[in-house]
Amino acid sequence: MLIDNKIKFLLEKNNITLKALVKKLKITxxxxxGMIRNNTMQIRTLQAIADYFKVxxxxxxxxxxxxxxxxxxxxxxxxxxxxxxxxxx
Numbered sequence: 001m002l003i004d005n006k007i008k009f010l011l012e013k014n015n016i017t018l019k020a021l022v023k024k025l026k027i028t029x030x031x032x033x034g035m036i037r038n039n040t041m042q043i044r045t046l047q048a049i050a051d052y053f054k055v056x057x058x059x060x061x062x063x064x065x066x067x068x069x070x071x072x073x074x075x076x077x078x079x080x081x082x083x084x085x086x087x088x089x
Contacts, residue, residue, distance in 0.1 A: 004036045
């Protein structure tokens, strides 16, 4: 999951708006979107976001188990369909 998606998840989970987050970070929404779009977010900004949500900064860099399970299940289903198709031929 990309950092942007993780931040969106945390915003939704905590019922916080992006406007409230950027205000706390003392940046503009445009500045935030620019950092995301250009992949230029500094570690100190990411640490401030982690502190705001009370999560470890490493949580932005590691994939969560649920995403991994979903990816594995998708791959499994695709492979299962391929095998089924070949068995029917």
